[in-house]
Amino acid sequence: xxxxxxxxxxxxxxxxxxxxxxxxxxxxxxxxxxxxxxxxxxxxxxxxxxxxxxxxxxxxxxxxxxxxxxxxxxxxxxxxxxxxxxxxxxxxxxxxxxxxxxxxxxxxxxxxxxxxxxxxxxxxxxxxxxxxxxxxxxxxxxxxxxxxxxxxxxxxxxxxxxxxxxxxxxxxxxxxxxxxxxxxxxxxxxxxxxxxxxxxxxxxxxxxxxxxxxxxxxxxxxxxxxxxxxxxxxxxxxxxxxxxxxxxxxxxxxxxxxxxxxxxxxxxxxxxxxxxxxxxxxxxxxxxxxxxxxxxxxxxxxxxxxxxxxxxxxxxxxxxxxxxxxxxxxxxxxxxxxxxxxxxxxxxxxxxxxxxxxxxxxxxxxxxxxxxxxxxxxxxxxxxxxxxxxxxxxxxxxxxxxxxxxxxxxxxxxxxxx
Amino acid sequence: xxxxxxxxxxxxxxxxxxxxxxxxxxxxxxxxxxxxxxxxxxxxxxxxxxxxxxxxxxxxxxxxxxxxxxxxxxxxxxxxxxxxxxxxxxxxxxxxxxxxxxxxxxxxxxxxxxxxxxxxxxxxxxxxxxxxxxxxxxxxxxxxxxxxxxxxxxxxxxxxxxxxxxxxxxxxxxxxxxxxxxxxxxxxxxxxxxxxxxxxxxxxxxxxxxxxxxxxxxxxxxxxxxxxxxxxxxxxxxxxxxxxxxxxxxxxxxxxxxxxxxxxxxxxxxxxxxxxxxxxxxxxxxxxxxxxxxxxxxxxxxxxxxxxxxxxxxxxxxxxxxxxxxxxxxxxxxxxxxxxxxxxxxxxxxxxxxxxxxxxxxxxxxxxxxxxxxxxxxxxxxxxxxxxxxxxxxxxxxxxxxxxxxxxxxxxxxxxxx
Numbered sequence: 001x002x003x004x005x006x007x008x009x010x011x012x013x014x015x016x017x018x019x020x021x022x023x024x025x026x027x028x029x030x031x032x033x034x035x036x037x038x039x040x041x042x043x044x045x046x047x048x049x050x051x052x053x054x055x056x057x058x059x060x061x062x063x064x065x066x067x068x069x070x071x072x073x074x075x076x077x078x079x080x081x082x083x084x085x086x087x088x089x090x091x092x093x094x095x096x097x098x099x100x101x102x103x104x105x106x107x108x109x110x111x112x113x114x115x116x117x118x119x120x121x122x123x124x125x126x127x128x129x130x131x132x133x134x135x136x137x138x139x140x141x142x143x144x145x146x147x148x149x150x151x152x153x154x155x156x157x158x159x160x161x162x163x164x165x166x167x168x169x170x171x172x173x174x175x176x177x178x179x180x181x182x183x184x185x186x187x188x189x190x191x192x193x194x195x196x197x198x199x200x201x202x203x204x205x206x207x208x209x210x211x212x213x214x215x216x217x218x219x220x221x222x223x224x225x226x227x228x229x230x231x232x233x234x235x236x237x238x239x240x241x242x243x244x245x246x247x248x249x250x251x252x253x254x255x256x257x258x259x260x261x262x263x264x265x266x267x268x269x270x271x272x273x274x275x276x277x278x279x280x281x282x283x284x285x286x287x288x289x290x291x292x293x294x295x296x297x298x299x300x301x302x303x304x305x306x307x308x309x310x311x312x313x314x315x316x317x318x319x320x321x322x323x324x325x326x327x328x329x330x331x332x333x334x335x336x337x338x339x340x341x342x343x344x345x346x347x348x349x350x351x352x353x354x355x356x357x358x359x360x361x362x363x364x365x366x367x368x369x370x371x372x373x374x375x376x377x378x379x380x381x382x383x384x385x386x387x388x389x390x391x392x393x394x395x396x397x398x399x400x401x402x403x404x405x406x407x408x409x410x411x412x413x414x415x416x417x418x
Numbered sequence: 419x420x421x422x423x424x425x426x427x428x429x430x431x432x433x434x435x436x437x438x439x440x441x442x443x444x445x446x447x448x449x450x451x452x453x454x455x456x457x458x459x460x461x462x463x464x465x466x467x468x469x470x471x472x473x474x475x476x477x478x479x480x481x482x483x484x485x486x487x488x489x490x491x492x493x494x495x496x497x498x499x500x501x502x503x504x505x506x507x508x509x510x511x512x513x514x515x516x517x518x519x520x521x522x523x524x525x526x527x528x529x530x531x532x533x534x535x536x537x538x539x540x541x542x543x544x545x546x547x548x549x550x551x552x553x554x555x556x557x558x559x560x561x562x563x564x565x566x567x568x569x570x571x572x573x574x575x576x577x578x579x580x581x582x583x584x585x586x587x588x589x590x591x592x593x594x595x596x597x598x599x600x601x602x603x604x605x606x607x608x609x610x611x612x613x614x615x616x617x618x619x620x621x622x623x624x625x626x627x628x629x630x631x632x633x634x635x636x637x638x639x640x641x642x643x644x645x646x647x648x649x650x651x652x653x654x655x656x657x658x659x660x661x662x663x664x665x666x667x668x669x670x671x672x673x674x675x676x677x678x679x680x681x682x683x684x685x686x687x688x689x690x691x692x693x694x695x696x697x698x699x700x701x702x703x704x705x706x707x708x709x710x711x712x713x714x715x716x717x718x719x720x721x722x723x724x725x726x727x728x729x730x731x732x733x734x735x736x737x738x739x740x741x742x743x744x745x746x747x748x749x750x751x752x753x754x755x756x757x758x759x760x761x762x763x764x765x766x767x768x769x770x771x772x773x774x775x776x777x778x779x780x781x782x783x784x785x786x787x788x789x790x791x792x793x794x795x796x797x798x799x800x801x802x803x804x805x806x807x808x809x810x811x812x813x814x815x816x817x818x819x820x821x822x823x824x825x826x827x828x829x830x831x832x833x834x835x836x
Contacts, residue, residue, distance in 0.1 A: 016520050023523035025535050025702050030711020032514045044520075045512040053513060067511045070713055075509065085503065091493065093485045093689040094463040095471060095797060096450045102434055102462075105441035117443050122540045122691060123712040133574070137583035154710055155573075156551070164707035165555030169587040240713075266713050271511040273540060273691050273714035284443050289582035292572055293448020294541040295488055295658075295684050296691035379513060 038371030048075030061379035066387035069266035074391025087304035115278035125153030127263035135199035135234035138286020143192035204251030213348035245351040272302035318390035325392035326350025376403030456789030466493030479797035484805035487684035492809025505722035533696035543571030545681035553617035553652035556704025561610035622669030631766035690720035736808035743810035744768025794821030
């Protein structure tokens with residue numbers, strides 16, 4: 001296989017975009033909208049396998065986005081797919097859950113130290129929003145504190161105050177603090193009123209759009225925990241991007257800081273639609289009072305996929321493989337930056353790597369570079385963190401690095417031409 | 419097969435409930451919680467096939483709930499499952515949609531007269547809430563009018579004002595009217611302020627919990643349309659229960675009243691997780707401004723299942739089969755009521771049938787009757803509408819009627835014993 005084909009075609013993708021523009025507002029919506037990406041990116045895909053992806057025109061990519069997180073063990077992992085298919089062949093959506101719900105709930109409770117109970121759902125937004133509702137139910141309070149710039153899904157309690165289609169009332173109970181800044185958190189508590197804080201919602205690392213990734217300081221995590229304890233608010237960890245990649249027990253386990261509630265989705269069923277809210281004992285009654293449901297929430301096939309995913313991760317070296325592959329990538333990128341004389345920032349834990357260019361206004365330089373990477377058969381994102389899977393072996397990372405190196409070279413030559 | 423086994427066991431279900439009580443708040447949450455049902459009902463299921471269902475203890479049921487709607491052509495319909503499996507074997511969740519998104523969007527736009535565009539998502543709640551957000555985005559207004567007692571999902575704009583975990587601000591922009599009551603709708607418009615009404619959200623029939631189903635009057639549907647036109651609000655039809663069962667083009671087509679936006683889910687992929695918001699041209703720009711997305715929304719396998727479901731329904735006699743089966747059931751139930759001298763109300767369109775007992779406070783009599791039905795191998799609901807599928811043939815309806823007849827007899831004999 002060559003990752004740099006002589007000619008990358010775009011005909012089928014172009015035709016599909018024209019058709020989509022008629023029947024979908026803007027031709028596409030949400031985070032997968034290729035309009036946010038350089039013009040070299042395809043909108044439509046044909047297939048995935050391991051850490052490789054093919055667009056509708058047959059162009060191949062080493063995929064560093066993993067479908068924006070859901071693909072943890074590689075596309076179409078045989079054991080996971082077999083588990084899901086075997087369950088689907090018996091029953092998926094039924095008039096109640098199958099025994100797999102209990103088995104999966106027990107698995108999460110065993111695996112995640114803070115968790116005593118589980119509530120399964122479909123979207124990441126379902127899990128974070130259900131966490132907020134449970135916190136309000138348990139406390140009888142209204143206010144939710146979130147870090148400015150953080151993403152917790154599309155529900156209006158967490159979207160920008162000027163997001164189209166939202167009302168002032170939607171945002172009336174959301175108060176902002178700055179990530180890694182305890183004084184700003186104290187100020188937010190004061191603004192909300194300590195006795196009206198239902199929850200502080202926080203991501204395990206700072207992974208905001210258009211920003212280098214930033215780990216939490218030990219003092220911030222511990223201070224946040226102490227503030228929640230002091231005011232009687234739930235610490236809700238939004239582990240939707242980090243969960244499993246940064247550890248089986250939740251992404252703040254290594255800091256020794258445990259949340260009351262944690263929201264998981266994306267990777268937990270290796271691409272099958274599933275999310276879950278986990279909670280500790282004191283929040284169980286608040287959860288029990290909430291009516292939370294959806295037509296497909298108890299579907300058994302995604303639960304079979306999740307059980308297989310968790311078992312494979314538990315018994316194998318997937319966590320270590322992701323870390324090693326991410327480190328190889330980050331180290332290679334840093335070396336390439338140096339060798340091309342480019343000021344780049346490689347940030348993030350290895351499993352959620354990211355690259356930016358120093359002083360790059362509105363990620364313009366990153367857009368050009370990412371477009372070149374796409375042409376060279378590497379799919380990454382110019383201003384959102386990437387995701388590594390356990391299917392990224394040394395040779396696929398090295399192949400990705402060939403593509404990024406070529407892209408740096410092109411950037412450099414364009415600099416020279418300016 | 420006998421639908422009235424000599425002994426119906428409960429051992430495995432009982433053991434699973436005990437395990438679930440440890441790791442799930444209340445042992446289960448949402449509409450599938452068996453705590454809402456008579457004690458004869460199982461909580462956990464093993465498998466489904468056609469219109470039959472087996473619980474974890476091997477007890478068999480003729481299923482009149484169809485998984486609360488998603489199962490339209492019968493459980494594990496071979497063609498639908500093959501389409502989903504073939505797509506899953508190539509690619510499901512990827513870094514963008516597959517061509518199936520375009521094909522499915524075009525199919526809906528062709529099939530539903532009011533629709534010019536589509537936005538796919540996962541939950542019914544996603545589709546109704548996205549409809550509200552799009553209406554607000556397009557109009558710049560805040561208020562949403564809904565019928566008192568209606569269910570539009572779990573998002574807090576539509577839940578009870580005293581729902582645990584919700585705030586006064588969540589409900590501040592929701593104004594209530596009475597279904598089939600135009601003066602109450604006019605009063606709601608006046609209360610909201612005509613210039614601040616973003617949307618009127620309405621179900622195609624009145625299908626509220628604990629109530630007989632009630633069709634819309636022609637005058638109500640036309641009047642509601644006229645009011646929306648007059649004040650410039652979106653008419654959002656929540657067709658999540660009715661969609662496809664009551665017609666391919668939307669459930670108000672036969673009334674000749676077309677919505678601006680319609681929300682579909684449940685049956686559209688015969689049990690695979692999928693929902694969609696459909697909209698007409700004037701609302702496209704409002705939709706385009708909204709950031710709506712989810713990790714699994716563009717999954718291709720459910721779209722393949724939906725394309726197969728729609729094709730089978732289009733080319734076959736599924737719609738007619740559902741109507742015929744529902745009529746046979748409703749007629750049989752009415753005859754049984756008469757023959758047992760019981761005052762019962764059989765309501766709903768045949769595809770969404772329902773039965774209640776006259777003067778039955780809090781559905782207590784219905785609970786006893788439904789419990790007997792479950793013992794007799796018929797799975798229905800004492801206070802929520804049922805769902806018929808195209809897999810319900812005459813013999814399965816007749817078998818269900820044997821079970822309901824036996825349950826009426828038991829009710830009657832208990833009356834005598836009182």
